[in-house]
Amino acid sequence: MNIAIDGPAGAGKSTIAKLVADKKGFIYVDTGAMYRSIALYIIENDIDSDNDDAVKAACDNIDIKIKYVDRVQHIYLNDEDVSTTIRREEVGNMASKVATKKVVREKLLNLQRELAASNDVIMDGRDIGTFVLPNAELKIYLTASVYTRAKRRFDQLVEKGETPDLGKIEEDIEKRDYQDMHRDIAPLKQAEDAILIDTSDMTIEEVVDKIISLI
Numbered sequence: 001m002n003i004a005i006d007g008p009a010g011a012g013k014s015t016i017a018k019l020v021a022d023k024k025g026f027i028y029v030d031t032g033a034m035y036r037s038i039a040l041y042i043i044e045n046d047i048d049s050d051n052d053d054a055v056k057a058a059c060d061n062i063d064i065k066i067k068y069v070d071r072v073q074h075i076y077l078n079d080e081d082v083s084t085t086i087r088r089e090e091v092g093n094m095a096s097k098v099a100t101k102k103v104v105r106e107k108l109l110n111l112q113r114e115l116a117a118s119n120d121v122i123m124d125g126r127d128i129g130t131f132v133l134p135n136a137e138l139k140i141y142l143t144a145s146v147y148t149r150a151k152r153r154f155d156q157l158v159e160k161g162e163t164p165d166l167g168k169i170e171e172d173i174e175k176r177d178y179q180d181m182h183r184d185i186a187p188l189k190q191a192e193d194a195i196l197i198d199t200s201d202m203t204i205e206e207v208v209d210k211i212i213s214l215i
């Protein structure tokens, strides 16, 4: 079985998808991590992300592998486990930028489809229900207001001992939404047959229960 979860940054996709995967014995595939790994390579190698030829050359030098350790996804960029490094804010913003490029999206598509073909997966991203897995048995579009998403991120950072700026986080989220929704290739949008869940006023447990009942 394949379950697709799409939605904007910070809607809670990965938290929810992981919990549902654990309860149902599915594998959780985080496709954002794949875009983030390419972004990390671009950042670390000082590549001009606006230069299509340079991004293409980078893609030719990038090998991305996914492995599961105790059912937790680990992502390898040229054999280095980058699962933690890719979580940085600047990597997410760069991921949104490079995700507009055809060469980048094509590179990751096969890997995503192969994982779904050989496993029961719950896969999250931006274009899973609309493009990567159009035949997924269940499609969810998970969203929440910009304020709610920014506040959740703010609280996470405060918990880590950082002193974030809520207004700046809201701005970043709006920018990322716009970029992800308005690109030419596979933009973020709700698939016609996806079920919309707005998590603004829901607890994590409520969202998980709702998806389990839909499954």
Ligand code: DC
Binding pocket: 009, 010, 031, 032, 033, 035, 036, 092, 095, 096, 099, 124, 125, 126, 127, 128, 176, 180
């Ligand atoms: O879900 P995330 O924040 O880790 O994703 C980072 C960026 O990667 C996101 O802003 C857009 C891009 N992305 C994408 O274009 N398609 C996907 N299926 C997943 C992520």
